[in-house]
Amino acid sequence: MATLSCQFHLAIHRLPCKARxxxxxxxxxxxxxxxxxxxxxxAAKEIARAAVIAVTKARGMEVAGAVDSYCVGEDIGKxxxxxxxxxxxxxxxxxxxxxxxSQSKETGVVVDxxxxxxxxxxxxxxxxxxxxxxxxxxxxxxDTISALSAFCEKASMGCLVAPTLSIxxxxxxxxxxxxxxxxxxxxxxxxxxxxxxLPSPDAIQIANNLSNLGQIYNREDLSTDVSARGQVLGEDxxxxxxxxxxxxxxxxTVYFSGPGEVYTIKHDITDVQCLMPGLLLAIRKxxxxxxxxxxxxxxx
Numbered sequence: 001m002a003t004l005s006c007q008f009h010l011a012i013h014r015l016p017c018k019a020r021x022x023x024x025x026x027x028x029x030x031x032x033x034x035x036x037x038x039x040x041x042x043a044a045k046e047i048a049r050a051a052v053i054a055v056t057k058a059r060g061m062e063v064a065g066a067v068d069s070y071c072v073g074e075d076i077g078k079x080x081x082x083x084x085x086x087x088x089x090x091x092x093x094x095x096x097x098x099x100x101x102s103q104s105k106e107t108g109v110v111v112d113x114x115x116x117x118x119x120x121x122x123x124x125x126x127x128x129x130x131x132x133x134x135x136x137x138x139x140x141x142x143d144t145i146s147a148l149s150a151f152c153e154k155a156s157m158g159c160l161v162a163p164t165l166s167i168x169x170x171x172x173x174x175x176x177x178x179x180x181x182x183x184x185x186x187x188x189x190x191x192x193x194x195x196x197x198l199p200s201p202d203a204i205q206i207a208n209n210l211s212n213l214g215q216i217y218n219r220e221d222l223s224t225d226v227s228a229r230g231q232v233l234g235e236d237x238x239x240x241x242x243x244x245x246x247x248x249x250x251x252x253t254v255y256f257s258g259p260g261e262v263y264t265i266k267h268d269i270t271d272v273q274c275l276m277p278g279l280l281l282a283i284r285k286x287x288x289x290x291x292x293x294x295x296x297x298x299x300x
Contacts, residue, residue: 037064042113044070049080054276065097102129132158149292158289162296165278170297172267183256191243198242207233
């Protein structure tokens, strides 16, 4: 779509008193900037369907491909219950989709919602076709991240690995780091509707952040092995308690305590839509990267 820009000029010359002054208009047609072409890998998942809708509505980007082993051949717009089809069928061949996008010579980003074992190959394929990657896949190993970092550095191609896309979760983590310098006792309590990936990636990330500060927490209760006291992550005494009940919202609470006070930080997720602002931010930021960045918080 072209952008129409108009300029209004008012020129006044020496004219008879009764002469009319006529404004002069000049218009020029300028090409608009191209959209970021976004490929959704793992398109049949709930978060991916929300991502398709968010990208479609976002300014400056568009869905250009959908990849999954489920719902193959179905229009991704219909799968996402959109009012109109996007005329983009779900395909199970990532290479074919990447090939078609790379021919457009426009900026392309692959959003990966697949599995930890597939991430390295997916990013490698995207890089080979000149596309950058946003990876939101739980339980990626440190070795995989290190290998991806070296690969992206050599290829001068951006990749953003985002353990969480929730801006609220990132703000909670930052607040917890600030609080940890003032309190020596801390515990993490999380609730989930389903018992998957426990402790959750969010709880693990918070515990790791606190442990990296070099402080020992809960010294009076550090050595207890009572199961009801929760799981200790790392060697710094940060305990995590995971509560699972159907119908519970995804919630993460960090409790700090000191003499005569308790400081509580809580974050609730009630809908997958809360991840979309972070995803759109990640897509825009990775389009300019030439190396791997771990954590969306680097851009907040």
